[in-house]
Amino acid sequence: MTELGHILIVEDDPLIRRVYHDVLANSGYRVSLSASGEEALAYLQLITPDIILLDLGLPGIDGNEVTRQVKADRSKPFIPVMILSAQADLATSVASLDAGADDFLVKPVEIDALLARVRAMLRLQRAQRSLSKAQRKTELLLHLTRDLGATIDLDLLLTRFLDHLADAVGAIRASIILTGFDEEQALYYSSSRKPITPVFPDILRRGVAGWVLREQSPAIIHDTREDDRWYVGTDIHSNVRAVAAMPVQREHNLLGVITLVHHTPGFFTDEHIELLESVAAQSAVAIESAQLFRVSQRQKELLSRRAEELRKINQINAFLSELMQPDQVTRLLVYMIQQQFGYPQVNLFLREGTALVLQASVGSSAHQPSLRLPDDTGLNGWVMQHAQLVRVDDVRSDPRFIPQLPDDLMMRSVLVIPIMLRREVLGTLDVRSPMPAAFGASDEAILSAIVSQLSVALGNARLLEDEQQRVQQLSQVNRLSLAITAQLDAPQNLQIAAEAVAKIFGVANVGMILFTQTDQALIALYGNPSPFDQDLHRLIFALPHAHELAANLHVPQSLLNIAEHPALSLIHNFLHARRIRDLLAVPLRSAQHTIGVLFIDASERPTGFGRADLELATTVASLIVQVIENARLYREVADERSTLNAVLGGAADPILLIGPDQELLLANRAAEERLGLCSETDYGKRLLHVVAPDTPLAHLLPLLNGEHPVGEVAEIVLPDETVYNLSLSAVQGGDDQPLGQVAVLRDISAIKRLERQERERVRSVFRRYVSPQVAEQLLSAGSDFGNPTEREVVVLFADLRGFTSITERTDPQVLIQQILNRYFTAMTEVLYAHDGTIDKFLGDGIIGVFGSPIAHPDDPYRALQASVAMQRTFADLAATWQQQLGMEIGLGIGLSYGRAIVGNIGSIQRQDYTLIGDVVNTASRLSGIARAGQVVLSYHLHDALAPATLAWPLVSLGAIELKGKQEPHQVYEVQYL
Structure with missing residues (x-):
């Protein structure tokens, strides 16, 4: 087999x-x-x-x-x-x-x-x-023997030991758990260097390591999915399929357990157990020696730790003694506590109303600030209610603990310290850990000392915040003065002032009523609109004695529970919709008379407005009245100011004020110097009598008779090619009566010359990419050349065959002058003849584009015709090179059709007009497979053509795999020979 x-x-x-x-x-x-x-x-x-x-x-x-x-x-x-x-x-x-x-x-x-x-x-x-x-296993025992005897530092000893063990047996990870070690319950080391996880106690209780410790016997798990001794606590545990574990013992004293894991089922065998047994025996002696050494070291470290804790507390207190904003104090504090003492998570809450708001959080799973919790629930709520600290070693057994934060289910121990200023509980400092019993009496002492200093710092920060708020209010008053002085229309002034007052006092609603001499009123409102705002003007004057009440208001007055006053029943709906309960009414007084009232929402101020706020409100009201009076005076001089602005505007250019009968009323200095006028002698004369022929003024006269619309710009071109821009503006008096026209003449000859130069530059740029005829067509059409756009294009990719070997044995001058330059020139002429565009030259390759920057309905046909013409032109070149240089050079062409991004692409310093898209890559790949003299095209272009109407047949080459394409690509060849 x-x-x-x-x-x-x-x-x-x-x-x-x-x-x-x-x-x-x-x-x-x-x-x-x-x-x-x-x-x-x-x-x-x-x-x-x-x-x-x-x-x-x-x-x-x-x-x-x-x-x-x-x-x-x-x-x-x-x-x-x-x-x-x-x-x-x-x-x-x-x-x-x-x-x-x-x-x-x-x-x-x-x-x-x-x-x-x-x-x-x-x-x-x-x-x-x-x-x-086998060699690695032998080396392992040698390395382990050396490692175990090289140091008595437990961390260094076990780190080297586990690295060599995992490497020798081919395990994914090797780990060791030491139990009953000194004052700690267990220590964990791993070759993966991963930190201990919150599921570590569960591993000892339910996992294979716990089983080996309880049974004091080795274990092999061939497939963790079929053995319930393997506990899956995290993602890294779920990938384990095979496990080998061995207890570490010294004279019947159980020191711990060594565990090996692998991702392959059945990886570990009895041979691994034998190796682990030998390794465990060797490591037991070294671990016991390191254990004794660590006990002595811990005594020294305890003294050093206490001194270091005092130093860190003093350092934090030194920072807290500086005058800072409350948010700066809280962010700095939690960061320093976490950095100095290494608590897994530190949170700081401050009370706002009936809620605890998270001000700062730092640690392994920090939360977003502004998280709000009730101030009477959970451990933090208990501390707020009882004003004393609480320490919980295991939150699962404390009914006061309620999960409120996103990761509370992972936490096991919590220490919460109240932040108190005098007898007021301002908030809580909350430290958390995923480990049970993570905090002790020393942590309580450390954090209590820091929180005491924090309380003082927050008190100082409150004082600083009050002072800065006062400075900010004064700054806003100054900005208010500038804003409403710049806008002298009375209704607009009132709206700007209302918005500024709301920002100065930090309130949700501000209203302003200004009574006019005709017993009318102007009203401005700031705040969230209500459905009753539109009827407020009518309702105000429907109230009995409203004008009289306002006239008798001489000093600021607080109006409490205003929505319950029967006399104001008509506006109760308005007040309720805007959630207004209390108001501060400030009179607007001018010349010992109250001309209006400024209303400031006091609903969110339980203690009302203090003396400083009342003084500030009076100052703001005086400022508003002053600007209103200024607005009145301004309107009296509006006519003079309008005329002056028209004359002085654009003083660098010739400016003329021309009367209704074309008489010269005013000429600025530029007009006198550049147009040959004299205000003293020509004042009041009609322009017809003071201008000379072929001057700007001579060309101006016909335009004054209505030939040129007022407000539009005209050009005046003189025989010496000087060009002026002329703009005419009508001037009206305060009573809207016409006063004449203002004529501004600007010499733009230099700008016109630059425009012509720029047009020539753009023309030269166009001709780099397209034929001269196409360039002129783009210029005449005013095309916005260069902006990246998506369009359908045909990409032609031509590449020489055999050129690489020629470059190795040909003189560079011959290569460039006799071959490349002639080749590029001939191919460019062919492309331009078919209205194609040269995208770029790449070594011995040419990228041509049809469809950009000017598209034609028959771009696919043009591209096909151009490719055949290029091959035929190139055949003549190739024959010449063969005859003159003895070189055989071929040309392969690939064509593709599709969408691409076309335009200027690059950096601010350099841009190229090019195209990007898969159609370019496809054409390049097709060019790569084309033989000398061959034209190959993609099925996209084939589908865009009507083969029956072509001069040459398109023959299928079948589906070919192209680099970068997931599916085979249908390819065709043009049989033009």
């Missing part, structure tokens, strides 16, 4: 690769396929086959180079490499064997001979690997 094995076939010919696959697969082997050396090397990074069947003549990295890299990789076990070559000469076989090949076969290979060679190589491979395994 054929011995099963895994064989990797590396062959670039799909047909030969399929033959080898079928032969070996039918013989019972597991077969993997690769089409190139690069692909094979990438495959070997993931999988280790038993044999590599390797073609010598691969594209890219050849078979000998692949062999060298495989043999140079010492991390892999022995893999026989069988070279397949079509060359039977001695030099080729010697070169392959020198590269490290284990066998050399000449194509075509007889099937029986191939299978016999494969069986021989499998025997060699398994013998070599068995020898290596």
